[in-house]
Amino acid sequence: MRxxxxxxxxxxxxxxxxxxxxxxxxxxxxxLALLGASVLMFWTVADMREYYYAEVEVAIFLTDxxxxxxxxxLKAALAQDPLVKSQIHETKDEAYARFREQFKDAPDLVEAxxxxxxxxxxxxxxxxxxxxxxxRQKYQAYGGVEExxxxxxxxxxxxxxxxxxxGLSLVIALIQGLAALMLVANTIQVAAYSKRREVAIMRLVxxxxxxxxxxxxxxxxxxxxxxxxxxxxxxxxxxxxxLDSEALRPLFEGVLTPLRWxxxxxxxxxxxxxxxxxxxxxxxxxxxxxxxx
Amino acid sequence: xxxxxxxxxxxxxxxxxxxNDVSVDIEKGDFVFFIGPSGAGKSTIxxxxxxxxxxxxxxxxxxxxxxxxxxxWRIPQFRRSIxxxxxxFRLLPNRTAxxxxxxxxxxxxxxxTVARRVVPEVLELVGLGGKExxxxxxxxxxxxxxxxxxxxxxxxxxxxxxxEPTGNLDPDTSIEIMRLLDRINRTGTTxxxxxxxxxxxxxxxxxxxxxxxGRMVRDQQRGVYG
Numbered sequence: 001m002r003x004x005x006x007x008x009x010x011x012x013x014x015x016x017x018x019x020x021x022x023x024x025x026x027x028x029x030x031x032l033a034l035l036g037a038s039v040l041m042f043w044t045v046a047d048m049r050e051y052y053y054a055e056v057e058v059a060i061f062l063t064d065x066x067x068x069x070x071x072x073x074l075k076a077a078l079a080q081d082p083l084v085k086s087q088i089h090e091t092k093d094e095a096y097a098r099f100r101e102q103f104k105d106a107p108d109l110v111e112a113x114x115x116x117x118x119x120x121x122x123x124x125x126x127x128x129x130x131x132x133x134x135x136r137q138k139y140q141a142y143g144g145v146e147e148x149x150x151x152x153x154x155x156x157x158x159x160x161x162x163x164x165x166x167g168l169s170l171v172i173a174l175i176q177g178l179a180a181l182m183l184v185a186n187t188i189q190v191a192a193y194s195k196r197r198e199v200a201i202m203r204l205v206x207x208x209x210x211x212x213x214x215x216x217x218x219x220x221x222x223x224x225x226x227x228x229x230x231x232x233x234x235x236x237x238x239x240x241x242x243l244d245s246e247a248l249r250p251l252f253e254g255v256l257t258p259l260r261w262x263x264x265x266x267x268x269x270x271x272x273x274x275x276x277x278x279x280x281x282x283x284x285x286x287x288x289x290x291x292x293x
Numbered sequence: 294x295x296x297x298x299x300x301x302x303x304x305x306x307x308x309x310x311x312x313n314d315v316s317v318d319i320e321k322g323d324f325v326f327f328i329g330p331s332g333a334g335k336s337t338i339x340x341x342x343x344x345x346x347x348x349x350x351x352x353x354x355x356x357x358x359x360x361x362x363x364x365x366w367r368i369p370q371f372r373r374s375i376x377x378x379x380x381x382f383r384l385l386p387n388r389t390a391x392x393x394x395x396x397x398x399x400x401x402x403x404x405x406t407v408a409r410r411v412v413p414e415v416l417e418l419v420g421l422g423g424k425e426x427x428x429x430x431x432x433x434x435x436x437x438x439x440x441x442x443x444x445x446x447x448x449x450x451x452x453x454x455x456x457e458p459t460g461n462l463d464p465d466t467s468i469e470i471m472r473l474l475d476r477i478n479r480t481g482t483t484x485x486x487x488x489x490x491x492x493x494x495x496x497x498x499x500x501x502x503x504x505x506x507g508r509m510v511r512d513q514q515r516g517v518y519g
Contacts, residue, residue: 005399197385198385198396200383201383201385201400202400203369203372204372204377205373205444205448206368206369206370206372206373206375206401207400208401208402209369211400211401
C-alpha cells in the first residue's frame with residue numbers, strides 16, 4: 001500500500017507541474033552530459049599520456065647538406081649516450097613514406113609535398129624523456145644537425161587544449177548544475193504548496209516525516225534519473241554520430257586515443273548516481289525549510 | 294492525562310507572553326472548556342499540546358510524556374495519540390467523506406484492510422451512515438464537521454482537541470456536534486475544547502478554564518461562560 005501510495009503521489013506531482021518538470025529534466029540532462037563529457041575527456045587525456053609517452057621520441061633533424069662522416073659520428077655518439085634508449089635512422093624517402101601514410105586522407109596535402117622536402121632524421125627514444133634539454137645542448141652543436149624537436153612538447157600543447165576543454169565543460173556543468181538544483185528546489189516548493197492541505201493533515205494526524213517528504217524527494221530523484229538517462233543517450237549519440245562518423249573520424253584518428261564504448265557505458269551508473277544523490281539531498285534540504293514538523 | 298506546570302510561552306518579538314505561568318491538571322476522561330477573549334492564549338495551549346511549539350518555561354505533560362522535550366522525530370508518533378478538530382473542518386475537497394477519514398489511517402501506515410473495516414464504523418458512530426461517498430461540498434457544515442470528528446477519532450486517540458468546533462455552525466447544528474463530542478467523551482476520551490460559544494458552555498455544564506491576557510483567571514468544575 002505504502003509503495004503504491006508514494007508512487008501514485010510521485011506521478012501525480014510530476015504531471016501536475018509538467019512544464020517545470022520538463023525544465024528541470026532538461027537542465028539536469030545538459031548539466032550531466034557536460035559532466036560526463038568532462039570525465040570522458042579526463043580519461044582520454046590520461047589514456048593518451050600513457051599511450052604516447054611510451055611512444056614519444058626526440059627527433060634530430062639533419063640538414064640537406066649533411067655528410068656521411070657527420071652521420072656516422074652522430075650515430076656513434078648516440079649509441080654510446082647513456083640517456084638514449086634506442087635510435088632509428090629515417091631517410092628522406094622513409095620520412096616521405098611515413099608522411100603519405102599519416103596523411104593518406106588528405107591527398108591534396110600529399111600531392112603538394114615534394115618527396116625531397118622532408119628532412120632526414122634520427123628518431124631517438126630517451127631513458128628519461130624529461131631530460132630533453134641535456135640532449136639538445138649536447139647535439140645541437142654537431143655538424144649537420146638542423147633542429148632538435150621534443151615531440152613531448154607538441155603533445156603537451158594538445159593535452160593543454162584538451163585540459164582547458166575539460167575545465168570549460170566542467171565549469172558549464174557546474175553552472176548548469178546550480179540552475180538544475182534551483183529548479184529542483186523550486187519544483188519541490190511548488191509541489192509542497194499545491195499539496196499544503198494534505199501535508200497539514202498528515203502532520204496533524206502524525207504521519208512520519210519520511211512519509212510526508214518521500215513523495216516530494218522521489219519526484220526530484222525520478223526527474224534526476226530521467227535527466228541522467230538523457231545525458232547518457234546524448235553521450236552515446238555524440239560518440240556514434242560525431243566521433244565515430246565517417247566524416248569526422250579521420251580528424252581524430254592518430255591524434256586522440258579512441259573513446260571506448262565501455263567508458264561511455266560507465267557514464268550511465270555514474271551520472272545516475274550523481275543525479276539521484278544530488279536531487280535527493282536538495283529535495284530533502286528544501287523540505288526541511290518548507291515543511292516544519 | 295494533561296498537565297501544565299507553570300507554563301510560560303513567549304513568542305519572539307511579542308510584547309507580552311501569550312501564556313504566563315499557567316498550571317492546569319486535566320484527568321483522563323475529563324471534558325474541559327478553555328474560554329477567553331481572542332488573543333488570550335487559548336490557541337497557544339493547543340499548539341503546546343500538539344507540540345507545534347515548545348514552552349518557553351515550565352513543562353507540558355500529556356499521557357505522562359514531557360511534550361516540550363520530545364525529540365523531533367518522535368513528534369509524529371506522539372501526535373497519533375491526539376485527535377484534532379478545527380473551526381474550518383480542514384477536509385480534503387477532492388476526497389469523499391470515507392476517503393477523508395481513510396486518509397488519516399493510510400498516512401500513518403495502516404493497511405487498506407483496516408481502513409475498510411474501521412472507516413464505515415466511525416462514520417456510523419458520528420451519524421453519517423449512508424453519506425460515506427459524498428464529497429465535502431455535497432455535505433452541510435454540520436456534516437462536514439462530523440467527518441472531521443470521525444477523522445480525529447478514527448485512531449481512538451487518548452485526547453480529542455477541538456478548536457472552536459462550532460464556530461462556523463448554527464446553534465442547532467452546534468448542539469448536535471456537542472452531543473457527538475459528549476458521546477466520544479463518554480468512551481473515556483479526554484476532550485479539550487476551546488470556544489467562544491457561551492450557549493454551549495452554559496448548556497454543557499462542564500469544567501471551565503478561563504484565560505485572559507495569558508493568565509488563568511478561573512478554573513471551575515461544572516462552570517458557566519459567565
